[in-house]
Amino acid sequence: MSLAFDALLCLLALLAALRAVAAGEGFSRVAAFMAYGLILGLVWVRLAAVDVALTEVAVGSGVTGLVLLRAVARDDAPAPLAAGLAYRLLAGVVALLVFAGLAAVVLLLPEPAPSLAPEVARHLPATDLGNPITAVLIVFRALDTLLETVVLLLALIGVWALSPDRTWAGRPAVLLPAPWSGALEFLARLVVPVGVLVGLYMFWAGADVPGGAFQGGAVLAAMALMAIAAGLLPRPVLARRRLRALLLAGPFGFLLVGVLGWVFADAFLAYPPGVEKAVIILVEAAITLSIAVTLALLVLGPPVAEETE
Amino acid sequence: MSGGALPGLPPADMLLVLAVILPLFGLLPLLLLGSRLAERLTLLVLAAGLAVALGIGAEVAAAGQAATAFIGGWRPPLGVGLRADGLSAVMLVMTAVVLCATGLYAMTGPATPRAAGERMPTAFWMLLLCVWSALNLVFVAEDLFTLYVALELLTFAAVPLVCLDGKEGQIEAALRYLVFALFGSVLYLLGTVLIYALYGTLDIILAARRASVSPGLVVALAAMTAGMMAKAALFPLHLWLPPAHSGAPPAASAMLSAVVIKAPIFLLVRFWLDLAPESLAVKVGPILAGLGAAAILMCSLVALAQHRLKLLIAYSTAAQIGYLFLMFPLAAAASAWSALAWTGGALHLASHAFSKAAMFMAAGLIAEAVGHDRIKGLTGLGRALPVSVAAFGLGGLSLMGLPPAGGFVAKVMLLSAAVHLGNWWIALVILIGGLLAGGYVLRVVVPALQRPAAPLALRPVAGWREWVALALALVAVGLGFVPLEPSAYLAIGRPASWAEGAP
Numbered sequence: 001m002s003l004a005f006d007a008l009l010c011l012l013a014l015l016a017a018l019r020a021v022a023a024g025e026g027f028s029r030v031a032a033f034m035a036y037g038l039i040l041g042l043v044w045v046r047l048a049a050v051d052v053a054l055t056e057v058a059v060g061s062g063v064t065g066l067v068l069l070r071a072v073a074r075d076d077a078p079a080p081l082a083a084g085l086a087y088r089l090l091a092g093v094v095a096l097l098v099f100a101g102l103a104a105v106v107l108l109l110p111e112p113a114p115s116l117a118p119e120v121a122r123h124l125p126a127t128d129l130g131n132p133i134t135a136v137l138i139v140f141r142a143l144d145t146l147l148e149t150v151v152l153l154l155a156l157i158g159v160w161a162l163s164p165d166r167t168w169a170g171r172p173a174v175l176l177p178a179p180w181s182g183a184l185e186f187l188a189r190l191v192v193p194v195g196v197l198v199g200l201y202m203f204w205a206g207a208d209v210p211g212g213a214f215q216g217g218a219v220l221a222a223m224a225l226m227a228i229a230a231g232l233l234p235r236p237v238l239a240r241r242r243l244r245a246l247l248l249a250g251p252f253g254f255l256l257v258g259v260l261g262w263v264f265a266d267a268f269l270a271y272p273p274g275v276e277k278a279v280i281i282l283v284e285a286a287i288t289l290s291i292a293v294t295l296a297l298l299v300l301g302p303p304v305a306e307e308t309e
Numbered sequence: 310m311s312g313g314a315l316p317g318l319p320p321a322d323m324l325l326v327l328a329v330i331l332p333l334f335g336l337l338p339l340l341l342l343g344s345r346l347a348e349r350l351t352l353l354v355l356a357a358g359l360a361v362a363l364g365i366g367a368e369v370a371a372a373g374q375a376a377t378a379f380i381g382g383w384r385p386p387l388g389v390g391l392r393a394d395g396l397s398a399v400m401l402v403m404t405a406v407v408l409c410a411t412g413l414y415a416m417t418g419p420a421t422p423r424a425a426g427e428r429m430p431t432a433f434w435m436l437l438l439c440v441w442s443a444l445n446l447v448f449v450a451e452d453l454f455t456l457y458v459a460l461e462l463l464t465f466a467a468v469p470l471v472c473l474d475g476k477e478g479q480i481e482a483a484l485r486y487l488v489f490a491l492f493g494s495v496l497y498l499l500g501t502v503l504i505y506a507l508y509g510t511l512d513i514i515l516a517a518r519r520a521s522v523s524p525g526l527v528v529a530l531a532a533m534t535a536g537m538m539a540k541a542a543l544f545p546l547h548l549w550l551p552p553a554h555s556g557a558p559p560a561a562s563a564m565l566s567a568v569v570i571k572a573p574i575f576l577l578v579r580f581w582l583d584l585a586p587e588s589l590a591v592k593v594g595p596i597l598a599g600l601g602a603a604a605i606l607m608c609s610l611v612a613l614a615q616h617r618l619k620l621l622i623a624y625s626t627a628a629q630i631g632y633l634f635l636m637f638p639l640a641a642a643a644s645a646w647s648a649l650a651w652t653g654g655a656l657h658l659a660s661h662a663f664s665k666a667a668m669f670m671a672a673g674l675i676a677e678a679v680g681h682d683r684i685k686g687l688t689g690l691g692r693a694l695p696v697s698v699a700a701f702g703l704g705g706l707s708l709m710g711l712p713p714a715g716g717f718v719a720k721v722m723l724l725s726a727a728v729h730l731g732n733w734w735i736a737l738v739i740l741i742g743g744l745l746a747g748g749y750v751l752r753v754v755v756p757a758l759q760r761p762a763a764p765l766a767l768r769p770v771a772g773w774r775e776w777v778a779l780a781l782a783l784v785a786v787g788l789g790f791v792p793l794e795p796s797a798y799l800a801i802g803r804p805a806s807w808a809e810g811a812p
Contacts, residue, residue: 105503105528114509119387140387143329143380147446147458150333151465154439158469161432165475168428244340252337255330267382268326 006046013039026072030065037061050210051133054202058218059295066225066299070175128277130208137212138280142269146258149251149287152294156247160238163302169239172300175229188230195223203288207277213250213284217291224296238303243293250290254283321368322378325391327361328401328445332438339435348416351434355412358441362405366398375802385512385807391449392514394802396655400448400575403659404568406784407666408441414670414777415560429473433561436473439466440564447572451805453501453511456576460497460540464490467569470561471553482552489539489549493573496536503529514805517584530585534597537573537580543634544604547627554626555619559673562619566626567666571658574633578654581637583805594638601634602738609745613752618672618682621749622665628742629661629708632723635735639726646726648795653722655799660715660788664704667782671701674775678767684753689761696775698757703782705750707789710743715788722793 016039019032037060044053083091120132120140127135137145160168176184199219206212227233236243257269257279264272271279318324335354338347368376375394384390393401415433443462450456468490472483505511507526508519520526542550554566577597581590605628612624636654640647674697675690676682691698707714720739727735 101528102499105525108524109503109506113506116386116509123383123387139381140383141380141389141454143389144455144458147455147462150439150442151458151461153336154435154462154465157432157435158465161428161436161469161473162475162480163428165426165428168426168431241341248337248340251333255333258330261381262323265382267379268323268330269381271381 009039009043009046013043027069030068030072033068034061034065037065051131051212051215054210054215058215062222063218063295063299070299070301127280129280131206131210131212133210134206134212138283139271142254142258146251146254146269149254149290152291153247153251156294156298159298159302163304167303167306169237170303170306171235171237172297172302173304174235175225175300185230185232188226188232192223192227192232195219195226199223199288199292203284206284207281213287213291217288218295220288220292221295221299224292225299228296228300235300236297238297246293247290247297250287253286257283315368315371318364318368321365321372321376322391324361324365324368325376325378325393325449326380328358328365328449329391329442331358331361332441332445335438336435339431348430348434351438352412352416354438355409359405359409362401365393366402369393369395369398369801370798373801375805377807385452386510386515389450389452389455390512390514390807392451392802392805393449394805395796395799396578396803397448399655399659399799400571401445403662404441404444404448407567407662407781408437408564410666410777410781411560411564412437414563414774432469433473433558436466436470437564440470440569444568444572447575451513453504453513453516457494457498457501460494460572463569463572464494467565470565471557473558473561474556476556478552479556482549482556485549486553489542489546493536493539496532496539500529500533500536503532513579513584514807517805520584520586522586522589526585527589530580530589530593533580534577534593537577538600540573541570541577541630542627543600543630544607544627547604547608550627551620551623554623555617559669559676562623562673563666563669566623566669567662570626570630571662574630574658582640587641587643590641591638594641597634597637598735601631602735604628604631604634605738605742606745609742609749612749613745615749616684618675618684618687618753619669621684621753622668622672625708625746625749626665628746629665632657632720632739632742635723635727635738638732639723639730639735642730644730646729648800649722650726650730652794652796652799653719653726655796656715656722656788656791657719660707660719660785663781663785663788664707664714664716667700667778667785668704670774670778670781671697671704674770674778675701678770679765680768684756687753688756688759689765691758692761693765693767694770694775696772696779697770698754700775700778700782702750702754703779703786705746705754707782707785709747709750711747713789714786715791716785718789718791718793
C-alpha cells in the first residue's frame with residue numbers, strides 16, 4: 001500500500017516538475033512549481049524528515065512561489081525567451097546526463113552512510129531540547145543559523161538597494177492591484193487568526209517536535225501578507241525605526257546571546273548552564289519574529305512609493 | 310578559553326570570532342540611525358576590525374601555531390571549528406587593509422552623494438560590512454557547511470554592490486553575476502553533501518584524515534572546484550566579471566576585484582592542498598594551471614583591445630587570477646621548491662589585491678575628473694592628476710612584474726619554482742603574461758604622461774582620495790621588499806590539524 005502511495009507521489013512530483021519547466025504561460029508554470037513544492041514536502045514526510053518537509057512547503061513552495069507569482073504578474077515583465085526545439089533538446093540531454101551522474105554517485109556511496117546522528121543523540125540531553133534538528137541548528141551549529149538570519153536580512157537590504165533614491169524611506173508597491181470584492185477581506189478575517197496561531201505553535205513546538213523558527217516565521221509572514229493584501233494592515237513604511245528594530249531583533253538578539261556566552265559560559269554561543277532551554281526559546285522567539293517580518297518584506301519588494309502617499 | 314599568546318590582547322579564540330561578528334555590529338546604527346553619525350560609527354567599526362585582524366596576525370606569529378576557536382565549546386565533528394594559520398592571518402590582514410582604505414575612499418566620494426539621498430551610502434556601508442564578515446569567515450572556517458553560509462553571505466553582499474548606481478545595464482550585469490555565483494554555490498553544496506555522505510563529517514581536517522581517492526570524492530571535489538571557478542571567474546567562466554566589475558561604483562569595484570574574488574581561490578587552495586589526497590592533487594594541478602594559463606593569455610589579449618579604462622582593469626583581473634592557478638601543480642609537488650611556489654602564489658594574491666584596488670580607485674577618480682573613462686581621451690592626464698596617474702602606474706608596475714614591486718618578487722618565485730620543477734610551459738606563460746600586462750598598462754600610462762593636444766577641462770576631485778589610492782599602490786610596491794625565500798610565516802599551522810591549541 002505504502003509502495004503504491006510512494007509511486008504515486010513520485011509520479012506526481014515528476015509531472016509537476018515537467019509542467020513547471022514546460023513551455024507556456026508564466027502564471028501556470030509558477031503554479032506548477034508551487035504544487036511541486038507541496039508534493040516534495042510529502043516526499044520528505046515519507047522519508048521521515050518532517051522538519052525539512054515543513055520548510056520545503058513554507059519557504060520553498062510558499063514564500064518563493066509568492067515572489068515568483070509577483071514577478072510574472074508585473075506588467076513590465078519581459079517576455080519569456082523563445083527557445084528553439086534544438087535548444088530544449090540539448091538542455092534536456094544535459095539534465096539527463098547530470099541526473100545519471102548524480103544517480104551513479106549516490107549508488108556508489110558507502111552503505112550504511114556514516115552519520116553524526118548518534119553523536120547528536122548522545123549530546124542531546126546536555127541541550128535540554130527534545131528535537132535533535134533544533135539542537136543542531138541552535139546549539140551544535142549555532143554559528144551557521146545565526147549567519148543564515150544575517151543572510152536573510154542581507155537579501156532584504158539587497159532588494160531595498162534596488163529602489164529609486166527618492167523612495168528609499170517609503171512604502172513597497174501594492175500587493176494586489178485592487179480588492180475586487182469583500183471576499184478577500186472576509187477570507188483574511190477568517191484565516192489570519194488561525195494562521196497566526198499555527199505559526200506561533202510551530203515555533204513553540206520546535207524545541208521538542210518538528211517545527212521551529214523558519215517554518216513558524218514563514219507562516220506568520222504569509223498571514224501578515226494576507227492581512228496587507230486584504231487591506232486590514234497598511235503597507236509598511238520601511239524607514240520606520242520600529243519596523244527595522246523588528247528586523248534586527250533575531251540576528252542581533254542571537255548575536256547578543258552569543259557574546260554573553262563569553263561571560264556566562266565559556267565560549268561564544270555557549271548557553272549558560274541550567275537555563276539553556278529558556279535562553280534558546282527566547283532566541284528562537286526573536287528569530288521567528290525577524291524571519292516573519294523579513295520574509296513578508298522580501299515578498300513586498302523594494303520601496304517604490306514615497307512615504308507621504 | 311585558552312589564554313592569548315601575547316599579553317594585553319584578548320585570547321586568540323575570541324579574536325577569531327570577533328573577526329567574523331564585529332563587522333556585523335555596524336549594521337545596527339546604519340539601519341537605526343541612517344545618517345552621518347552612522348557613517349562615523351561605521352568607520353570606527355572598520356578601525357576596530359583592522360585592529361582585530363592585526364591582533365590575530367600577531368598572535369599567530371607569537372605562538373608559532375594556528376589560532377583556533379570552537380563555537381559554543383563544541384568541537385568538530387559535532388560542532389564548528391574556526392582556525393587561522395599563517396596564510397589565513399595574511400588574508401585577514403590584507404582584507405582589513407583593503408577594506409579600510411575602501412572605506413576612507415568612499416567616505417566623501419561618488420559612492421556617498423549626500424544630495425542624492427540616503428539610499429546609496431547606507432546600502433554601500435551595509436554591504437561593505439557584510440562582505441568583510443563573509444570574507445573573514447571564509448578565511449577562518451574549517452567546516453564545509455559554515456563555508457557555504459560564508460559564500461552565501463558573500464554573494465548576497467557582493468551582487469547588490471554591482472548595481473548600486475542604478476544605471477542601465479548594471480542590473481543585467483548584477484543578474485549575470487548572481488546566476489554564476491548561485492550556480493557555483495549549488496555545485497559547492499553538492500560537493501559538501503557528497504563529502505558528508507562519504508566521511509560523516511563536514512570538518513575539513515577530519516575529512517582529510519579519512520579521505521582516500523574514490524569516485525565519490527572525485528565527483529565531490531570536481532563539483533566544488535567548478536563552483537569556485539565560476540565564482541572566481543576563471544577562464545572560460547569569466548564572462549560575468551568584466552561587466553560586473555567595471556559597471557560598479559569605483560569603491561565597490563575595488564572591493565570586488567581586490568578581495569571578493571580571492572575568497573573562492575582561497576577555498577580552492579584549501580580543497581586541493583588540505584582536503585584532497587596528494588596523489589589526486591598532483592593529477593589535477595596541471596588542469597587548473599592550464600586553465601590559468603589560458604586565462605592569462607586570452608584575457609590579457611582582450612584587455613589590450615579595450616577602449617574603456619575600467620573594462621581594461623576588469624579584464625586584467627580576469628587575467629591576473631590565472632597566475633594563482635599556476636601555483637597548484639607547483640605547490641602540490643613534493644619538492645623543496647613547492648614551498649617557494651606557495652609563497653609566490655600568496656604574495657601574488659596579496660600584491661594583486663593592493664594594486665588592483667589602487668587602480669580601480671584611481672580609475673574612478675580619473676572618470677570623475679574627466680567625465681568619461683575612454684582611454685583615448687586621457688592623453689596628458691599625468692600633469693592634471695599626477696597622484697591618481699601615479700597610483701594607476703605603480704599598481705600597473707606590480708601587475709607587469711617589474712622590480713621592485715610585489716608582483717615582481719611573486720613572479721620570480723613562481724618562475725624559479727616552475728623552472729626547477731621542470732614545468733617550462735608555466736615559466737613561459739608567466740613571461741608572456743608579464744609582457745602582455747606591460748602592453749595594457751603602458752597603453753594608458755604612456756599617453757597620460759605626454760603633453761595634451763588640447764588643455765583638459767577637469768572637474769575637481771578630493772585630493773586625499775587620490776592619496777588613499779596611491780598609498781595602496783605603494784603597499785603593493787612595498788611587498789617587493791619581502792625576502793626572496795619561502796616564507797616561514799606562511800608555513801605556520803601547516804599541514805592543518807586540530808591537535809594544536811586544544812583546550
